[in-house]
Amino acid sequence: MAEAILGDQDQYSCSICLDLLRDPVTIPCGHSYCMSCIGECWNTNDLNGTYRCPQCRQTFKSKPPLNRSTVLAEIMEKLRSTESAQSLAGPGEIACDFCSGEMIKAVKSCLECRASYxxxxxxxxYNVPALKKHKLVKAAVIPVCPKHDKVLEVYCRTDQKCVCMHCLLDDHKGHDTVSSTIERNEKQIKLTDTQTKVKQTIQAKEKELQKMNMDIASHSDSAKKAVENSKKVFSELVKFIEKKSNEVIEKIKAEEKADLDQGAKLQKKLQEEITELKKREGVLEDLLQTDNNIQFLQNCESVSSSSASDELPSSSFQPYCSFEDIRKLICELAGRLETTCTQEISKTITNVSDLSAKRPHFTFDIVVGDHVRVKPSVVTPTHKWGSVTHLSIGVVKKIQGDLLTVDFPEQRNWTGVVSEMERVTSAGSDLPSKNDPFNIKVGDKVRVKPSVITPKHNWGRNVTHKSVGVVKDIKSDDSVVVDFPGHANWKGIITEMEKVTNDDEIGPSSLGSNIKIGDKVRVKPSVVTPTHKWGAVTHKSIGVVKKIQGESLTVDFPEQKNWTGIVSEMEIVASTGLDIQNGSLILDVDFSGIMTIPDLADIKLETESE
Incomplete structure (x- = not known):
């Protein structure tokens, strides 16, 4: 019932102890706190007799009376009475130190008892008078001093770190120190101001985003209208060409009809002449076939007198219009139209490109110091290749507008265009580095990065920066489950972790900068074959550095003098005071004091295989 009344319990929590209100009191500004919390806060923050609300920062000239809010206290008690069901502690959560059997989730941790409940x-x-004085905080791993194993309760402003009371008499003696509560309150005021500024910035950015969304939507609508208008214009242009094409076709057809009509008349006339000639031919044929001479002679003159009709003028079809010429004219017109359209449309496209070229180039992705290379899609850079290739990887030295200056191994101070470049991850390699969180997979050995002060899900039990565990599961929300020797199913964030190699686990592996002339060294166990080969040297061989030049070094081994190796492939061998060379025992002894050397015969040498 209380939960239904309260709804969100966080708004009924004390902003000082972050727990549900106990003995709640309401101060004049309207905010409520635990009576003990606000009293302690005002006692430790009494600034010139003024008192402030920890939330709204309202100032009171005199200390307001702290009267218990009975109604609010009853609601809090009812809520606590309904919280009997307790959940089990999950990965990354703190378990109760007093529950036996199942690990119940802790809700509070005591700084005095150094236990969670x-x-x-x-x-x-809350009930025992002696325990009421203890400081309770939200369940968490209690931070302790690694040197004195005491609770961290003092802040050293000189070294800017939390220390215990014993540290004040030791390493931090005479430093500027205050209680963690005072430092927390002062820093909380600053963080509150920062939070207010961040909220104001967020609001301003949200307004900018809202305006940008409107501008982008308006721009998109404008582009759609431009596309629709272009389609309409070109559609009208096509219709205009089709109309003129139809006019030309109709004209051709009209010319064709006129010529065909003329041809039809000539055909009819010629057909009539042929018919007339065939009739005359029939008369002549009949006359030539008659046997009566008198009749032949009488009709011969009349038939022969019409012979003039044999000399009728010949006629031929001669059209007024040559359609072959028309075809040539149409082809020439199409060529001129195609040339004109191509030129004009190209000009329009160029003008559109010129307008888009004026937009600013954003360089959010590339900054000075980034490793970059020319994009594979760029055939030839604007400012030419020089000695650079697609495989070249360089460091950005300078960015000015759309131009950037890059130092490549092949060419220094190379000039390029920002839009033609791309970042290269992992310090100049496409392969993920050892500390790249995306290179971590199930089964890998990992540990918390040294740069992480406190993991997001806290340290848990027995987990420290030195703890090395095995990745058990990787979730989709970038969380990772790790089995550490002292804490199984530990939950963390993958970006807070780093892989651990065999070299890292071995421990005192040497860095190149630590090796100097005169050091005793050997080849690292992780090196299968040295760059300059083994020669007579093995992993067990221990020699003395004779010379170092850049990344190369010269070592005198008992098996081989002047052996050449690489600094990064070597490790320092710590001196134990005893050494065996060629079967002889060598002791490194400081004779500055009096000491007794036992009989060498009584010394039992035990050699371990390296």
Whole structure:
């Protein structure tokens, strides 16, 4: 019932102890706190007799009376009475130190007892008078001093770190120190101001984003209208050409009809002449076939007198229009139109490109110091290749507008265009580095990065920066489950982790900068074959550095003098005071004091295979 009344319990929590209100009091500004919390806060922050609300920062000239809010206290008690169901502690969560069997999730941790309690076992701290004085905080791993194993409760402003009371008499003696509560309150005021500024910035950015969304939507609508208008214009242009094409076709057809009509008349006339001639031919044929001479002679003159009709003028079809010429004219017109359209449309496209070229180039991705290379899609850079290729990887030295200056191994101070470049991850390699979180997979050995002060899900039990565990599972939300020797199913964030190699686990592996002339060294166990080969040297061989030049070094081994190797492939061998060379025992002894050397015969040498 209380949960239904309260709804969101966080708004009924004390902003100082972050727990549900106990003995709640309401100060004049309207904010409520635990009576003990606000009293302690005002006692430690009494600035010139003024008192401030920890939330709204309202100032009171005199200390307001702290009267218990009975109604609010009853609601809080009812809510606590309904919180009997307790959940089990999951990965990364703190378990109650007093629950036996199942690991119940802790709700509070005591800085005095240095233990964590569930809702049931924390009750004595609220009821027992001696335990009421203890400082309870939200369940968490209690930070302790690694040197004195005491709770960190003091802040050293000189070294800017939390220390214990014993540190004040030791390493931090005479430093500027204050209680963690005072430092927390002062820093909380600054962080509150920063939070207010961040909120104001967020609001301003949200307004900018809203305006940008409107501008982008308006721009998109404008582009759609431009596309629609272009389609309409070109469609009208096509219709205009089709109309003129139809006019030309109709004209050709009209010319064709006129010529065909003329041809039809000539055909009819010629057909009539042929018919007339065939009739005359029939008369002549009949006359030539008659046997009566008198009749032949009488009709011969009349038939022969019409012979003039044999000399009729010949006629031929001669059209007024040559359609072959028309075809040539149409082809010439099409060529001129195609040339004109191509030129004009190209000009329009160029003008559109010129307009888009004026937009600013954003360089959010590339900054000075980044490793970059020319994009594979760029055939030839604007400012030419020089000695650079697609495989070249360089460091950005300078960015000015759209131009950037890059130092490549092949060419220094190379000039390029930002839009033609791309970043290269992992310091000049496409392969992920050892510390790249995306290179971590199930089964890998990992540890918390040294740069992480406190993991997001806290340290848990027995987990430190030195702890090395095995990745058990990787979730989609970038969380990772790790089995550490002292804490199984530990939950962390993958970006807070780094892989651990065999070399890292071995321990005192040497860095190149630590090796100097005169050091005793050997080849690292992780090196299968040295760059300059083994020669007579093995992993067990221990020699003395004779010379170092850049990344190369010269070592005198008992098996081989003047052996050449690479600094990064070597490790320093710590001196134990005893050494065996060629079967002889060598002791490194400091004779500055008096000491007794036992008989060498009584010394039992035990050699371990390296």
């Amino acid at each position: 569930c809702q049931t076992h924390v009750q004595p701290h």
